[in-house]
Amino acid sequence: xxxxxxxLTLGQLIRQRRALLLALLAAIPIAIALLFRFASDQxxxxxxxxxxxxxxxxxxxxxxxxxxxxxxxxxxxxEFEDGTAFYLFSKPIGRWxxxxxxxxxxxxxxxxxxxxAVLGTGAPLVGQPDEDGLVLAFVVATVAGALAYSALxxxxxxxxxxxxxIGLAYVFVWEGLVSNYVEGxxxxxxxxxxRGIADALTDAPVEVFEARLDxxxxxxLAAVMVLITAAYAIRRLNRYEFSERV
Amino acid sequence: MTTGATPTIEVSDVSRWYGNVVAxxxxxxAIDPGIxxxxxxxxxxxxxxxxMLGGFLRPSSGEVRILGTPTWRNVRLYExxxxxxxxxxxxxxxxxxxxxxxxxxxxxLPDPAEATRRAIERxxxxxxxxxxxxxxxxxxxQRIKIAAAIVHDPRILLLDEPFNGTDPAQRLQMMDMLxxxxxxxxxxxxxxxxxxxxxxxxxxxxxxxxxxxxxxxDFRAIRRLMTDRPHTxxxxxxxxxxxxxxxxxxxxxxxxxxxxxxxxVRTDDFDRFTVHAPxxxxxxxxxxxxxxxxxxxxxxxFEYLVAR
Numbered sequence: 189x190x191x192x193x194x195x196l197t198l199g200q201l202i203r204q205r206r207a208l209l210l211a212l213l214a215a216i217p218i219a220i221a222l223l224f225r226f227a228s229d230q231x232x233x234x235x236x237x238x239x240x241x242x243x244x245x246x247x248x249x250x251x252x253x254x255x256x257x258x259x260x261x262x263x264x265x266x267e268f269e270d271g272t273a274f275y276l277f278s279k280p281i282g283r284w285x286x287x288x289x290x291x292x293x294x295x296x297x298x299x300x301x302x303x304x305a306v307l308g309t310g311a312p313l314v315g316q317p318d319e320d321g322l323v324l325a326f327v328v329a330t331v332a333g334a335l336a337y338s339a340l341x342x343x344x345x346x347x348x349x350x351x352x353x354i355g356l357a358y359v360f361v362w363e364g365l366v367s368n369y370v371e372g373x374x375x376x377x378x379x380x381x382x383r384g385i386a387d388a389l390t391d392a393p394v395e396v397f398e399a400r401l402d403x404x405x406x407x408x409l410a411a412v413m414v415l416i417t418a419a420y421a422i423r424r425l426n427r428y429e430f431s432e433r434v
Numbered sequence: 435m436t437t438g439a440t441p442t443i444e445v446s447d448v449s450r451w452y453g454n455v456v457a458x459x460x461x462x463x464a465i466d467p468g469i470x471x472x473x474x475x476x477x478x479x480x481x482x483x484x485x486m487l488g489g490f491l492r493p494s495s496g497e498v499r500i501l502g503t504p505t506w507r508n509v510r511l512y513e514x515x516x517x518x519x520x521x522x523x524x525x526x527x528x529x530x531x532x533x534x535x536x537x538x539x540x541x542x543l544p545d546p547a548e549a550t551r552r553a554i555e556r557x558x559x560x561x562x563x564x565x566x567x568x569x570x571x572x573x574x575x576q577r578i579k580i581a582a583a584i585v586h587d588p589r590i591l592l593l594d595e596p597f598n599g600t601d602p603a604q605r606l607q608m609m610d611m612l613x614x615x616x617x618x619x620x621x622x623x624x625x626x627x628x629x630x631x632x633x634x635x636x637x638x639x640x641x642x643x644x645x646x647x648x649x650x651x652d653f654r655a656i657r658r659l660m661t662d663r664p665h666t667x668x669x670x671x672x673x674x675x676x677x678x679x680x681x682x683x684x685x686x687x688x689x690x691x692x693x694x695x696x697x698x699v700r701t702d703d704f705d706r707f708t709v710h711a712p713x714x715x716x717x718x719x720x721x722x723x724x725x726x727x728x729x730x731x732x733x734x735x736f737e738y739l740v741a742r
Contacts, residue, residue: 192539199527271523275582277490278519279540280512426507430490 189281193289194296200266201259201297210255210301217246218308225312236322239313240397243326247305248382252330253337253363256298257355260341263290265351274430283425287342291418294338302330322397325389332410333382339414340378343421346428374400381410440502441466442590442621443487448496450482457482459645460496465623469616471636471653472625479645480625481520484594487623488517500590513541516583520594520625522575526568530559530578533567537582546585553581556611572599577608584615591615593624597631609635633657664688664702670724671697671715680718684710698728 221242228235264286267273276286310323340358345351367377374380380401388403399406441464450458458479474480485491486498489505489512498505505511525533534553538546554563557577562570567578576599583591591612597605612635616622626632632639632653639656641649649656671677674697681699682690686707689700701707715722 189540189542192536196525196536200525203527271519271521272525274517274519274521274523275525275537276540278488278512278517278583279537280509280542281540282509429492430485430488 189285190289190292193276193281193286194293197263197290197293198297201262201293206258206262210258210297213251213255214301214305214308217242217251217305218311220246221309221312235313235316236320236392237397239310240322240392242309243306243322244383244386244397247302247309247326247330248333248379248386249364250359251305252298252302252333252382253355253359253379255301256294256334256337257341257352257359259294259298260338261345261351261355263294263338263342263345265345268345277428277430283428284422287418287421287425291335291339291342291421294342295335298334298338299331302334303327306330320392321390322392325386325392328389329382329386332385332407333378336378336381336410336413336417339417339421343417343424346421346424375405375409378410378413381406381413385410442501443623444497444499444502445483445487446497446499448483448486448493448498450479450486450491450494456645458486458493461642461645461647462496463640463647463650465621465638467616467619467621468637469612469622469624469635471632471639472623472642473629473632473636473639474625474627474642474648476627478627478642480627480642481594482645483642484517484592484623484625488515488592513586514588515590515592516586516588518576518579518583518591518593518596520598522572522599524567524570524575524579527566529564529566530554530570530574530581531563533578534563534581534585538585541586543586549585549587550581553585554578556584557581558607573601573604576600577604580608580611588620590621591623593622595626596624597626597628605631629660664700665704665707666698666700666728668724668726668728669697669699669711669722670726672721672723673719676718677715677720677722680714680720681711684714686710 221239224238224242225235264273267276306323306326310326313319313322341351341355344354348354363377363379367373367380380399383399384401384403384406387397387399388406390397401409443465445461445463448458448461449456461483472480472483482491486493487500487505489508492506500511501514503511525536528536531550531554535546535550538549538553543549554560557580559574559577559581562574567575570578576596580593580596583593596608600608612622612624616637624635636653638651639649639653640647641656649659669677674692674695678690678692678697678699681687684707686701686703687699688702691698699707699711711725712722
């Protein structure tokens with residue numbers, strides 16, 4: 189059943205216009221990294237720092253959360269909007285199966301776009317002696333982040349009609365400003381978890397890339413967040429009154 | 435409306451409100467197999483009631499049961515119930531066949547392809563099953579939605595305004611199909627705001643107005659009630675004053691008003707009035723040139739039923 193919902197959702201998520209928008213988001217850091225590569229010397233020792241910065245600033249901080257936001261809120265939220273969620277709700281299937289199927293689809297779709305972005309951005313660095321496992325570290329970290337963000341945004345889409353706006357506020361106000369500059373709340377940021385996981389998996393020196401959270405803490409907190417938000421989404425969906433938005 | 439044993443559908447003292455707005459107000463009824471029409475003007479609370487019957491909405495008070503079990507948060511319900519929502523939405527990118535097949539697979543049917551074939555055949559959508567549902571007309575969408583709702587052969591079918599957007603031929607075909615399903619012992623409840631649809635299809639009727647159950651029972655009895663209510667007509671003739679004085683003497687006429695030459699006649703015996711009025715006019719030497727019912731809208735009929 190989960191596989192059926194997963195396949196159905198994946199087909200809905202990768203619609204032409206949305207896929208184009210997400211591809212554009214993924215292309216931005218790739219283009220910037222390529223521009224830097226062609227504009228600098230072959231042996232530019234600032235390359236690892238630049239690539240790590242591009243992956244951190246453009247993918248972890250912007251591309252990943254926005255991609256997850258677009259896909260996560262669409263996975264179920266769009267079905268509420270257009271009324272097709274009715275066809276899942278009127279079947280003898282557990283609400284948890286709907287949430288898990290939707291989450292897996294949003295995660296996979298988001299993961300594909302961010303991994304392409306990471307691989308494309310890190311391409312100039314591959315094969316260089318000072319690569320330090322940066323690309324693989326960001327691949328793993330963004331895939332983990334994609335899961336956490338997708339779970340959060342799916343939960344938001346069940347709770348709020350304007351999940352997209354609330355998600356944008358979370359990404360740019362909470363993660364971009366509050367948790368970035370207020371020391372006490374740094375543990376409450378999916379971006380911080382993603383960076384922490386990446387940092388734990390790379391041997392890059394601190395001047396190239398450094399996270400504020402250590403790897404194990406970040407991984408545990410990310411896993412806890414996935415569990416909490418997914419459990420909330422299931423609980424909320426169990427009590428969801430279908431005509432709330434009809 | 436029930437024959438004694440546990441009814442298929444039971445609604446007991448059910449109300450539903452949204453903040454201060456009461457959508458459904460203390461409704462009680464029971465339904466057995468056969469076709470029941472849920473009749474009422476737009477905004478009467480029909481969809482809210484159907485949403486509660488379908489387990490999508492929690493009653494604020496009271497209880498809704500289908501086959502003896504509460505509907506709210508009961509997903510097993512859908513093994514026996516097929517539901518057609520009013521909204522036109524379908525998965526636009528899927529073909530009609532894939533849309534119905536998806537429904538069959540979500541029901542975990544042992545042979546989804548065969549169930550899909552049967553359901554599509556029943557709604558006569560075979561020729562269009564290979565086309566994407568996004569390109570379907572309203573009537574075709576209604577039929578493919580019904581196919582998806584009956585693919586698991588449900589004992590109970592709930593349909594919210596199923597004839598919206600259908601042309602007369604499609605409507606007749608759907609009515610025949612629903613009659614055949616009812617003859618197989620199923621319970622079918624459909625909502626409509628159009629009296630003629632309910633009249634043609636339903637054996638029993640529930641009339642809902644402003645969230646309240648205004649009338650329920652055999653359709654003929656309700657129809658009689660609607661016909662026997664007081665009627666008001668604007669009558670035009672060659673001599674309104676003479677006609678007014680002649681009409682007022684007849685037992686079927688309960689009131690006559692002549693206002694700026696305009697004659698308005700009120701009767702509480704529709705059948706007698708329609709037979710007697712032309713004779714009375716002829717006897718008075720007056721020719722009736724026009725008769726217009728002033729309160730024939732469905733809303734006014736419903737208002738009468740509520741006020742009764």
